[in-house]
Amino acid sequence: NAGVTQTPKFRILKIGQSMTLQCAQDMNHNYMYWYRQDPGMGLKLIYYSVGAGITDKGEVPNGYNVSRSTTEDFPLRLELAAPSQTSVYFCASSLRSGTGGRSSSGRGTDTQYFGPGTRLTVL
Amino acid sequence: KQEVTQIPAALSVPEGENLVLNCSFTDSAIYNLQWFRQDPGKGLTSLLLIQSSQREQTSGRLNASLDKSSGRSTLYIAASQPGDSATYLCAVRNRDDKIIFGKGTRLHILP
Numbered sequence A: 001n002a003g004v005t006q007t008p009k010f011r012i013l014k015i016g017q018s019m020t021l022q023c024a025q026d027m028n029h030n031y032m033y034w035y036r037q038d039p040g041m042g043l044k045l046i047y048y049s050v051g052a053g054i055t056d057k058g059e060v061p062n063g064y065n066v067s068r069s070t071t072e073d074f075p076l077r078l079e080l081a082a083p084s085q086t087s088v089y090f091c092a093s094s095l096r097s098g099t100g101g102r103s104s105s106g107r108g109t110d111t112q113y114f115g116p117g118t119r120l121t122v123l
Numbered sequence B: 001k002q003e004v005t006q007i008p009a010a011l012s013v014p015e016g017e018n019l020v021l022n023c024s025f026t027d028s029a030i031y032n033l034q035w036f037r038q039d040p041g042k043g044l045t046s047l048l049l050i051q052s053s054q055r056e057q058t059s060g061r062l063n064a065s066l067d068k069s070s071g072r073s074t075l076y077i078a079a080s081q082p083g084d085s086a087t088y089l090c091a092v093r094n095r096d097d098k099i100i101f102g103k104g105t106r107l108h109i110l111p
Helices: none
Strands: A004-007 A010-015 A019-025 A031-037 A043-051 A052-057 A065-066 A075-076 A086-096 A118-122 B004-007 B010-014 B019-025 B030-038 B044-051 B056-059 B060-067 B074-075 B085-095 B100-101 B105-110
Touching: A004 A086, A019 A031, A019 A086, A043 A065, A043 B100, B004 B085, B010 B019, B019 B030, B019 B085, B019 B105, B030 B060, B030 B074, B044 B056, B044 B060, B044 B074, B074 B085
Parallel strands: A010 A118, B010 B105
Antiparallel strands: A004 A019, A019 A075, A031 A043, A031 A086, A043 A052, A065 A075, A086 A118, B004 B019, B019 B074, B030 B044, B030 B085, B056 B060, B060 B074, B085 B100, B085 B105
């Protein structure tokens, strides 16, 4: 398994440009997440998805959009890039149980697996 | 609003020592808590996940405990090695399904 893959690794944008960060996982995980990490800070959740066709906002969703048309892919769209969006972006996935497939603890394992990140600079 | 705090922000210890990293959270209504390791310029690697119904989890030299009522978790690293040098982050999953991370503890093991 490749796990969680992200492209591109690096990107420089000009203010006002748009781009899509790609994320894919081959572990058949139902949950997928987008985070951003600023220097010296922890990660902040931008958007997440509990399955194909379902997305929800995290802590810092403004300026971003997502879609989840398949289980495998979860792209993050920046429409009008701003310097405040300069950051490292991480995609992650996990397997969480809902009404079925319970582990001995009563839930799916929910261990998050992370991609290598995309370093984005907006000038 | 859930807040996750990790103290200290940075820690240096000699090789071979046992050490404890701390994580506290303000809202005890969580699904689970996860500890991660992050090496410079890299993504995160999951170390241990503790469900809300559990008290601790162990993997090799690592032991993570959870006291939900007091809003605390600790990560215990036994017999530290230079290869343990990294940033350690904890994250909680709230009952609303959101995930909140602490800012991390930068650990440096001195050879």
